[in-house]
Amino acid sequence: MAIPYKNSRTLCFFLILSFGLCLVITSAELERFEHPTKEDGSLSFLVLGDWGRRGAFNQSQVAFQMGKVGEKLDIDFVVSTGDNFYDNGLASEHDTAFEESFTKIYTAKSLQKQWYSVLGNHDYRGDAEAQLSPLLRKIDSRWICLRSFIVNAELAEIFFVDTTPLVNKYFTNTEDHTYDWRGITSRKDYIATLLKDVEFALKKSSAKWKIVVGHHAIRSVGHHGDTEELIKQLLPILQANDVDFYMNGHDHCLEHISDTESLIQFLTSGAGSKAWRGDIKGLNKEGLNFFYDGQGFMSVQLNPTDAEIAFYDVFGKVLHRSHSSKQLHPSI
Secondary structure: OOOOOOOOOOOOOEEEOHHHOEEEOOOOOOEEEEOOOOOOOOEEEEEEOOOOOOOOOOHHHHHHHHHHHHHHHOOOEEEEOOOOOOOOOOOOOOOOHHHHHHHOOOOOHHHOOEEEEOOOHHHHOOOHHHHHOHHHHHHOOOEEEOOOEEEEOOOEEEEEEOOHHHOOHHHHOOOOOOOOOOOOOOHHHHHHHHHHHHHHHHHHOOOOEEEEEEOOOOOOOOOOOOOHHHHHHOHHHHHHOOOOEEEEOOOOOEEEEEOOOOOOEEEEEOOOOOOOOOOOOOOOOOOEEEEEOOOEEEEEEEOOOEEEEEEEEOOOOEEEEEEEEOOOOOOO
């Protein structure tokens, strides 16, 4: 559980959690979780989004394949890109949907690792605070969900960003939905602080790989398309700070798009359950490398020089692979 502490000096508290996890809290910074790499210095994890439907819409089948791939890759943790519980998040921290859509679905031995999660727009339609509650960690110790935070995995730093408050339509055109904006008393101040914190953390990072995770896509050819607010406000920060990958959900598909102005790769993994929308946005297909409209998930394997991304369908078949390389030392 995060323990806030305000002081003019930077102070840290360490809370040892299961799986050797250590939480570090620093004043005026995003909360940080320390997660070690493997003994050989490598790191592997799965990425899943838009999943929590009590096993329906092939959620259970995707979970089964995740377990098999997770064992093969000896994954270190799982990343959830949001919309964790449908249709309207959790009703409370006692909502049985938490166990019925999470604990009882992702039962494979390889998936009994930490799950790092952000909130999606559907999560904000319920009791958003419930998903952030330490009580859920007592029910299932794998669960770590905060609005925005950092996982420092030595080889890589992963910056989780709460993108839902940045999107205008959730404030101007709610379509009869109610959003839980507790904790965001001033949207303008919240966004300004969030972007400032993300920029500060990225500038300070010396990680070999910089990864940013949010619920909404910056670039997508799927049902929702590009998120203009993120293109305007978040993307310039990522481009200026050598981010390697931006990972998201929201669109219920799998896709890989390359940025045309930087080395950033946009990776969508939002196919954890209901998918097959059958539409593709035709507005901007620049940089499109791969698109799949069905259920599935993504794996990430990192070492100091190479990154391999793979997308899997509901049968565990590899649909697309992407490889990125880095020099051990910068050229002189």
